[in-house]
Amino acid sequence: MEELIQNLKHEIIESLNLEDMTPDQIESDTPLFVEGLGLDSIDALELIVLLEKKYGLKIDTAEEGKKVLYSVRTMAENIIRHRNQ
Amino acid sequence: MSVSLHISNFCLIRNNHVMAGKHLLFTGKEIAFQDFIKEAYQHFKIGYPKFYKMDNLSKLGFMAAELLLKDRDLNRDYGKDGTGIILANAAASLDTDRNYQISINDRNNYFPSPSVFVYTLPNILMGEISIRHHLFGENAFFIQKKFDSLFMVEYVTQLFEKQIVACCITGWVEMDADQYDAVLFLVEKTGQLNDGITIFNVRNIDDIYCLKI
Amino acid sequence: MEKEIRIDIRKLVFVEDVYIVSDNIITNLGFTTEENLDQVVSGHTGIKLMEDERISPEPFYASMIDREELTGRFSMLGNPERYTRFEQLVVCSVHDALLQTKLNLAGRRVLFILSTTKGNVEMLKDNSRTSPENNRLYLWESGEIIRSFFHFTNDTLVVSNACVSGLVAILTGARLIRAGLYDHIIVTGAEILSEFIYSGFSSFKSLSRGPCRPFDKTRDGLSLGEGAGTVILSSRPDLNPEREPVLAGRGFSSNDANHISGPSRTGEGLYIAIQQTLKHYKGKTDYISAHGTATPYNDEMEAVAITRSGLQDVPVNSLKGYWGHTLGAAGVIESVAAVHSIRNRMLIGTKGFLEPGVSQSINVIAQTRSENISNCLKIASGFGGCNAAIMYYR
Structure with missing residues (x-):
């Protein structure tokens, strides 16, 4: 989980161009x-x-998006849940 | 009604140089545009993280506007909708269009990027300048084969004459693969450009556009 | 020297009235304005479930022009193998509009303005580097191809200002005539639907599951469309004496200065464009032709701006339910419809609208009906925070 969170932080910075x-x-x-x-x-x-x-996790509705993208941790939790499905 | 208009400032960005109001302000060490513009951003201590999210066309025009409007507050001087932004270029957003196309070329690896797609319109640059400087006035983006000073003078002049604008940012912002060129003019009814007033007319615009830096 | 002379002549001329002397619409619903409006008044839509792998791997709703039909029509005017679909569409639209006037195309007092967001962008596929032979990716080159086809004297002026392109093009044309720089200006807006455009709107989650439903409670996004519209603007009403004159009035294009893709929640930019337009007109506004893309945010923003302007009781419609959102063509196509609505004393119903679905109580036209209107406020908004408004009147 913690490793995934670390990876996500790197990927967020890269994909959103948060250079500083x-x-x-x-x-x-x-x-x-x-x-x-x-x-x-x-x-x-x-x-x-x-x-x-990166993770094959599909988000179709805005409601779902709000929940999954709430924080880095909720993103990681949803990725893990998706993997275990 | 006839008005006399002045170039109260201008900014040129080309060949790794940044010039504003007849002063060479910055010479980049980096050759590639991406690196050069980042260097300039750091040099001028812009402090606007959204800059990194912009495409190259917007970065170029944003930077030129930043230096053109240094120490000015046009929203205060002319009201929120008193300043127009009238821009032109030849390649529209083709530079970013090519990047976006790469993301959809392969149906087996098909992830169109919304943050790239949004910049596949040249007028997004005017949105970025408007947001940064709180400008709500007249906007238009034209595509022309080359910089057309006659059209620019005629179009901007009638905007003043019909009182559609009281101030105008106008110019040419071109980004096409590794080629870039930006020249922006600040046009006002009164203005002092360093050593004297420069009238906003075809000859003066051409002279500034042709400056070799 | 000519540069100086033009400006001198300009000062001798005073024009206020800019007449719309001819027009055309080409969409899925027909190749002339009349064919299109007959279908619209009958309540038919061009938006259909399409299966076209070139545009999207999945079936999608859109209003698309039949490929063979366009080629067939164009082949009466030129060799279809030498022109792209986009260029064929523009030529057909300009040609039909010109047929209806006595306009002499030769001369320096005629200008052609082309409005489009993406032109020939479909040529980018498998061609991420531009080679000399596909200069056609440059919008100015599209303008040059059309200039050369019709032997226009002046270079084409291209407007590319997102979804307000069409209105900015007409506004620009009307202003250039008013400034005394030209006598006649042909304005064409055109857009071809491509995988490029479809995938982008899809990535923005802006697309409707079914045909779009402007201002409706259940609206969930826009439907894309392709099409062309042309208006011929002139300082002279006598180019088309059979028709009751309708004029292109003053207008304004503004910026929200808020966000590059999301509409402003206060409708500030559109409110400013409306205020700046209405200040030239004393009488009441009879009808508003809205942008009405049917995305939740756009329609809500327009309702806010209309209400802030005190126009909440003025009948308002969106025509996106008939033709979809034709992007750079939309402003021109919808302006043609507005001109004919004024001339025919008619308000067109908002296809797809059943139940009000915006926070403000605005007067959405549900069914097509006769009404003695004499003017129309046309509005539009788009990416980049841009907005535009213009008044048409008789």
């Missing part, structure tokens, strides 16, 4: 949107692409 940030600056449990990293709707869509491309 390091993985340590992203809290695992802080909401990614609004507060936290101050991400926006395009970032959310890009994270959906990331999850599908």
Whole structure:
């Protein structure tokens, strides 16, 4: 889990072009949107692409997206659940 | 109604150089645009993380606007909708279109990127400048084979005459593979460009556009 | 020297009235304005479930022009093997509009303006580097191909301003005539649906599951479309004396200064464009032709801007349910429909709209009906935070 969270932090920085940030600056449990990293709707869509491309996790509805993309930890939890399915 | 218009500032970015208001402000060490523009961003201490999310066309135009409008607040000076942005180029967003196309070339590895797709429109650059400088005024993006100073002067002049704008950012921002070129003019009814007032007309615009840096 | 002379002449000319003397629409619903509007008034839509691997691996809803039919029509005008679908579409639209006027194309006082977001972008496939022979990816080259086809004197002016391109093109044309720089301006907006465009909107999760439903409670996104629209603007009403004159008035294009893809929640940019347009007109606005893409956010934003402008009681429609969203063509196609609505004293119903689904109580036209309107406020918004408004009147 922790390793996956670390990987996700790297991938988030890379896919969202957060150049000035390091993985340590992203809290695992802080909401990614609004507060936290101050991400926006395009970032959310890009994270959906990331999850599908790297982890095969498909998100179809906005409701589902909100839950999965809440924090780095919720992303990791959903990836693990998807793997075990 | 006839108005007399002045070039109150200009900014040129080409050949790894940044020039604004007749002063060479920065010469990059890096040759590739990506590296050069990042170097310039750091040199001028812009501090706007969204810059990294932009495509190359937006980075180029954003940087030119940043230096063109240094120490100016056009929202305060002319009201929120008093400043127009009228831009042109030859390649539209083709530079980013090519990048986006790569993401959909292979049906077995088909992950179209929304953050790339959004930049496959040249006017996104005007959105980026508008957001940064809080400008809500007239917007238009034209595509022309080459920089057309006559059209620019005629179009911008009638915008002032019909009181559609009270101030205007206009120019040419081109990004095509490894070729880039930006020239932006700030046009106002009064203005002082260093050693004197420069009238906004075809000859002066061409002179500035042809400056070799 | 000519540069100086043009500006001198300009000062001698004073034009306010810009007439729309001819027009055309080409979509799935027909190759002329009349064919299209007959279908629209009958309540038919061009949006259909398509299976076309070239555009999407999965079936999709869109309004697309029949390939053979377009080629067939074009072959009466030129050799289809030498022109792309996009170019054929533009030529057919311009040709039909020109047939209806006595316009002399020769001369420096005529300008052609082309509005499109992506032109020949489908040529990018398997061609990520541009080679000299596919200069056609450049929009100015598309403009040059059309100029050369019709032997226009002046270089084509291309407008590429996302989904407000069509309105910006017409606004630009009307302004250039008003400034005394040209007498006649042909404005064509055109868009071909490609995998490029489809996949992008799909990645944005902007596409509707079925045909789009503007302003409706159940709306869930837009339907894409392809098409072309042309208007011929002129300082002279006598180019088409049989028709009641309808004029292109003042307008404004603005920016939300808020976000590059999401519509502003306060509708600020569109509100400004509407205010800047209406300040030139004293009388009441009879009808609003909205952008109405049927994405949840766009329609809500428009409703907010309309209400903030005090126009919530003015009948408003969206025509996206008939032709889908034709991007760079939409502003022109919908302007042609607005011109004919004014001339025919008719309000077109919003296809797909059943139950109000925006937070403001605006007056959405559900069914097509007769009404003695004399003007139309046309509005549009798009990516990049851009908005535009223009007034048409008789």
